Structures are given as structure tokens and as C-alpha cells.
Amino acid sequence: QKEVEQDPGPLSVPEGAIVSLNCTYSNSAFQYFMWYRQYSRKGPELLMYTYSSGNKEDGRFTAQVDKSSKYISLFIRDSQPSDSATYLCAMTSGGYQKVTFGTGTKLQVIP
């Protein structure tokens, strides 16, 4: 079993839809949770990070962490064609531990 599981998609939604992206993990030591967006042939771009459980909102993006279920989500409201990209979740226990990435979910927002 992988430490971090993420559905690869692709996920196709119409413009304006609410998008839900998810990851599950097995390592209960993970405390820091990040979401990255990666456009084709580009480097990943940090979107949001959260510490421990709870919600964090930034514009159209909301990140949720449920440590009891070992489940994290990223919601995108009013999705735009420019949101079409691969979204990677990432997490670490902090300290000087490496960051573990999910394999990414490919999202396509159709105009």
C-alpha cells in the first residue's frame, strides 16, 4: 500500500462547477499537508498548505484535513478553464522528514 493514495483521474467538469479533489494516507505521523498545481511541462506550484486538522480558505480554493480519517480534500469553487492542470497532494510529518507526494489528479475544466 502506498503511503499516499490519489485518484489519477482524469476528472472533467464544466466551467463554473465545484471541484473536489481528495487524497488518503496511511502514515498517522503526517502533520503538514500541501496542495500543488502542475501545468503540463511545468514545475509544481504550491497552492496551499495546512497544519494538522481543519479548513483553510484562499480565494476560490478551500483545503480540508481530517486526520481522524486520514483524508484530505481540495475544493475549487467556480472552476475556470485555467484551472485545468494536474493537482498533487503532499504531506510530511515535519521536522527534517521528506515530503511524500500523491501521484496527482488530472483536472480538465470544459468551457
Place this chain on the structure above:
Amino acid sequence: NAGVMQNPRHLVRRRGQEARLRCSPMKGHSHVYWYRQLPEEGLKFMVYLQKENIIDESGMPKERFSAEFPKEGPSILRIQQVVRGDSAAYFCASSPLDPYGQGVYEQYFGPGTRLTVT
């Protein structure tokens, strides 16, 4: 504030040659990570470095691959005697130390170096 810089962006090597990939972290960042990404696959951790120190190299192949982050200058990922299977995108990321000195988590990525072995 310039982001993470990587060069070259594209590198072509023949089998058996050496590849050197360079990464300059963001200003003020003291931690560097290298990842490899194959088409349609996720990021595979290779190595985590602090200046003059390798913190975690558990993702590095035991042979032909090495990495350094000297006191001065960029971090270097070196691949000796390249083979076709080394063809991939190699990404570098850097992190600041968090304000409480507890470690690092947020990473900022460079544009990557695309290595092609012919």
C-alpha cells in the same frame, strides 16, 4: 524575489555520458530537494540536502547518482554513465526553515530539467 532556478532546461546526452543538473534555491532558502518525474507519473523523491550536508538520500539509486549542495554555489545532481531509463524530468525544490526551527514543509519548485538520453 527570483524563484528556484534550474539549468539547463533541456539536456541531451548519449548513453554512457555524464549529466550535471544545477539548481539555485530561492533567496534565503537553505534546503534543497531533488525529484524525478516520468511521463504520466508522480514525483519521486530522490534526495534532500542542506548546505554541505545530505539529510536524506533514501530515494537515490545506489549507483551512478550523486548530489551535493556546497556552501557556495548551486546544488548539483550528477548522473554518471547515463542510460535510456534515466530520461525524465528532474525537478528541484527549495524550502525555508520554519520560524520555530522545527523543520521544513512548504516547497517551491523550479521549472525542471528535461533529460533525454539517446
